[in-house]
Amino acid sequence: MSQAVVTGLNGLSYAFILFLLAAGFSLTFGVMGVLNLAHGALYMLGAYIGMQVIASVHQFWLAVVVAAIALAIIGYALYWFFLKKLYNRVPEQGVLTIGLALIIANVVMWIWGPRAHSMMSPHGLTGVVHIGSLGFPVYRLFVVGIGVLVLALLWYMQDRTRVGAIIRAGMDNKDMTVSLGINYGLVSTFVFLLGMALAGVAGVIGAPITGAYPSMGDNLLLLTLIVVVVGGTGYIQGTMLGALVIGLLDTFGKAYIPRVALFFAWVVFLAILLLRPSGLIGRKVF
Amino acid sequence: MAPLLETNGLSVHFGGLAAVRSVNLAIEPGERLALIGPNGAGKTTFFNLLTGQLKPSSGKVFFKGQDITHASVFSRTHMGMSRSFQITSLFPLQSVMVNAMIGLQGVEKSRYGFYRPMFKDKDLVKAAQELLESQELWDLRDEIVGSLAYGQQRKLEIGLSLASQPELLLLDEPSCGLTMVESADITKRIKALGSKITVLMIAHDMDLVFGVADRVVLLHYGEIACEGTCEEIRQNAMVREIYMGSRKQLGGK
Amino acid sequence: MSRRFPAANMQNAAAVFVIAVIVLLLPLFLPTHWSSLVAKMMIYGLFATSLNIIWGYANIPSFGHAAFFGAGAYSAAILVLKLGITSFWLGLLFAIVVSAAIAAILGIPAFRVFGVGAGAVNPIYFLLATIAFGELLSKLAITIRPVTGGSTGMSGVPRAHLGFGSAINEEQFYYLVFGIGIVCLFLMYRILHSHYGYALRGIHDNEKRMQALGYNTWLYKYTSWIVAGVFGGIAGVLFCYFGSTVMPNNFAMATSDISFLLVILGGTTVFFGPLVGSIFYVGIEYVASIYLQERWPLIFGAIIVIAIMATPWSKDRYKGLGPGVLLLWQWLCRVVPRLWGRKPAQSVPTGKGV
Known part of the structure; x- marks a missing residue:
């Protein structure tokens, strides 16, 4: 039982990392119509950039900020140089970003080496909190906290701000939104940058848990796709629900039925696609 | 003689907007029927209901006496229905x-x-x-x-x-975007089709309508506003009203 | 249509014949490891051409074509290693049946629910589903270890037995790959130039019109998916004997990546485009494996990016290296006869296109 609670926390922190990735992925697809299969590689790049910053200046928060900004810039450069020319050509975008992901992973391997780098949890977030007989790693609680914070911010943005309204309008009918005189280009660029920055944040805060290694994004990308489909797009709460389902499923699966777990996530994915293509909470705009 | 194509209370709505409302139309074999109406009157939507590209919200379509309301697009073609598209396809x-x-x-x-x-x-x-x-x-x-x-x-x-080799040919604005000469050529071609082929066409070009059609149906806001022979339609006050500003075109010939 | 054998067709037929003879004779001149490279080109070429049936001709993009490749490879390997049935032909037959069955099963949700082309919600559903197919099978192969060997796959697939004599050696395997490759390419060519194949082109261009003309386009897409799956499976069988191992990776994205890279690289406007892509790809891979082993993913990714960004396309068709090779050949056919002072053969238009 106690083991299950600790596994539950691990699953929860994993779910929030998945949430950060999936939110970024579905935002970029939702507003820009970009199928970015390099999202996992960008997450990995974020982890390495963060690791480098920490190694040089020992500032965890600075690392998060630098990774977020760097990823936003890199992501936008990729959009500007490549994806922009593939507007509305989803299969080609997929192919291109697969190529970009391979390049990014190999360049990272070139610079930092193929070996996994472990990353220390930042000061003040190490150790274990004891509640009763159970020990919870502080850092995992911290990840959950960050995740909740981002969730709250995105939720607020979605429901209470003008940007959220424009995004929703744009997802429904992009041409109409543009023709209404709303500067959709500016909003969608902002949201795209936000999505990329979230991948960077996810990379830096995820690295102390998994360590940083060049292929760390590959499996996470596939899980992100599952999350996005399971949760549905269009609503941030859907993405969160999908991340929770898949994060907990994957963690508990790995803990109790290790070999079947991976397979099971894909079965869930196909089942959702078949039975509820709009996802658990979501609109059929994807 | 039984009608070749018959619709019975055919309606479709998109959300709250009724695009075609309870249309009852029968086409006799060998007839040349023109469907006219202002833009947005639901003419092409009506066509899509006949050919199966759209499924009606209510009502039925009969072709050669068979209920084809839920038949697929391709099976209707096999039964002898064929269509052209307004936007070249x-x-x-x-x-x-x-x-x-x-x-x-x-x-x-x-x-x-x-x-x-x-x-x-x-x-x-x-x-x-x-x-x-x-x-x-x-x-x-x-x-x-x-x-x-x-x-x-x-x-x-x-x-x-x-x-x-259809029995029923559905033409969606066959002369759309053509020059006068080309348009006249199309009119000639449609006239030359044998009596084995029944034609239902949507047209804006009144020369084409009055040159070809035996009967004209005016669709307005998704409903049949009036129908009659070319002469009746030309004289009809309601048609003039709906086509306000294009009187010259109607009065021509 | 007046002449029975238009000169342009004769030229192309001659080119195919000459290349086939050269490939056939290669092992006589080349050391074994070179000819095995050519065998690899043929296997990958077959794999990519099978994807081109759906991607290039019917406009059904798939990121999971490796599902069939892996299915073919695993069925052949399981038959030999787990069931002890050594006959190559039985393995091939079994693989064809298995990959056709898998394609038939996966195709139902793929086309009925997610859909692609006219009436589909969004191609992304279909794409994500195809990714899922490959990954699902790869995870399945990891999961059922007693049958599939788990995450390390199975190695030690013996040399093929053709039912007569002893197992074939490497050189004979080359001829086996050549023979099966030629037969498969011929069949695919015939299928794509039959009534059915032109219907697929019609679906590519305008599926709505195809339906209005009386085609059951769903059936066409579904069956073309199965056909592509079967030929992909055959490529998998050859690959399993070629490397004498199978791995869960055979099903995964990494393998699918190769298939659509070759299609885009070679272009979808000509039948042999993916084959040209395969020659180019395997060549680069070989050079990279000697000099830049570590940087291979970088090169691979760069080829993908360059192929997708630099090849001009129009209306969902890639113009890769394939048409370039064709143009080169036609240019040679014009220029070379002139060197002997002969009048070049006039190409007679036939309306066939490519």
């Missing part, structure tokens, strides 16, 4: 010849032919030649369709809709 990357051959074999068993090269099918090549010659496109048979002039594409469009 061809195979732009293929040659004119391939377009014709694809069009011709749509209702043939040979369309599932898996192994024999299509160009070795002598009957098909001959039929394609006849079809293209009838549309004066035979000399252009090696041209890629996407590079043809618009008027030629329209001709091929009509050629393709005739390829399945």
Whole structure:
């Protein structure tokens, strides 16, 4: 039982990392119509950039900020140089970003080496909190906290701000939104940058848990796709629900039925696609 | 004689907007019926309901006495219905010849032919030649369709809709976007269709309507506003009102 | 259509014949490891050409074509290693049946629910589903270890037994790959130039019109998916004997990546485009494996990016290296006869396109 609670926390922190990735992925697809299969590689790049910053200046928060900004810039450069020319050509975008992901992973391997780098949890977030007989790693609680914070911010943005309204309008009918005189280009660029920055944040805060290694994004990308489909797009709460389902499923699966777990996530994915293509909470705009 | 095509309370709505409202229409075999109406009157939507591209919200469609309301698009073609499209709808990357051959074999068993090269099918090549010659496109048979002039594409469009040798031909603005000369040519071609082919066409071009149609139906806000012979329609006050500003066009001829 | 054998066709037929003879004779001149490279080109070429049936001709993009490749490879390997049936032909037959069955099963949700082309919600559903197919099978192969060997796969697939004599050697395997490759390419060529194949082109260009003309386009897409799956499976069988191992990776994205890279690289406007892509790809891979082993993913990714960004396309068709090779050949056919002072053969338009 106690083991299950600790596994539950691990699953929860994993779910929030998945949430950060999936939110970024579905935002970029939702507003820009970009199928970015390099999202996992960008997450990995974020982890390495963060690791480098920490190694040089020992500032965890600075690392998060630098990774977020760097990823936003890199992501936008990729959009500007490549994806922009593939507007509305989803299969080609997929192919291109697969190529970009391979390049990014190999360049990272070139610079930092193929070996996994472990990353220390930042000061003040190490150790274990004891509640009763159970020990919870502080850092995992911290990840959950960050995740909740981002969730709250995105939720607020979605429901209470003008940007959220424009995004929703744009997802429904992009041409109409543009023709209404709303500067959709500016909003969608902002949201795209936000999505990329979230991948960077996810990379830096995820690295102390998994360590940083060049292929760390590959499996996470596939899980992100599952999350996005399971949760549905269009609503941030859907993405969160999908991340929770898949994060907990994957963690508990790995803990109790290790070999079947991976397979099971894909079965869930196909089942959702078949039975509820709009996802658990979501609109059929994807 | 039983009507070839009959609709019974045919309606469709998109969200709250009723695009076609309870239309009852019967077309006799051999008839030339023109469907007119201002933009947004639901003419093309009505066509899509007849051919199965859209499913009606309520009402039924009967073709040759059979209820085809839920039949698929392709099965309606096999029953003898065929249509052209308002926005030219061809195979732009293929040659004119391939377009014709694809069009011709749509209702043939040979369309599932898996192994024999299509160009070795002598009957098909001959039929394609006849079809293209009838549309004066035979000399252009090696041209890629996407590079043809618009008027030629329209001709091929009509050629393709005739390829399945339909009993009921649905023409969606056959002369749309054509020059006067080309338009007159199309009118002549439609007139020349044998009495075996029943024609239902949407048209804005009143020369075409009055030149071809036996009967005219005016659709307005998705409903049949009035119907009658060309002469009746020309005299009808309601038609004049709906077509306000185009009186000259109506009064012409 | 007046002449029975237009000169342009004769030229192309001659080119195919000459290349086939050269490939056939290669092992006589080349050391074994070179000819095995050519065998690899043929296997990948077959794999990519099978994807081109759906991607290039019917406009059904798939990121999971490796599902069939892996299915073919695993069925052949399981038959030999787990069931002890050594006959190559039985393995091939079994693989064809298995990959056709898998394609038939996966195709139902793929086309009925997610859909692609006219009436589909969004191609992304279909794409994500195809990714899922490959990954699902790869995870399945990891999961059922007693049958599939788990995450390390199975190695030690013996040399093929053709039912007569002893197992074939490497050189004979080359001829086996050549023979099966030629037969498969011929069959695919015939299928794509039959009535059915032109119907697929029609679906590519304008599926709505195809339906209005009386075609059951769903059936065409579904069956073309199965056909592509079967030929992909055959490529998998050859690959399993070629490397004498199978791995879960055979099903995964990494393998699918190769298939669509070759299609885009070679272009979808000509039948042999993916084959050209395969020659180019395997060549680069070989050079990279000697000099830049570590940087291979970088090069691979760069080829993908360059192929997708630099090849001009129009209306969903890639113009890769294939048409370039064709143009080169036609240019040679014009120029070379002139060197002997002969009049070049006039190409007679036939309306067939490519």
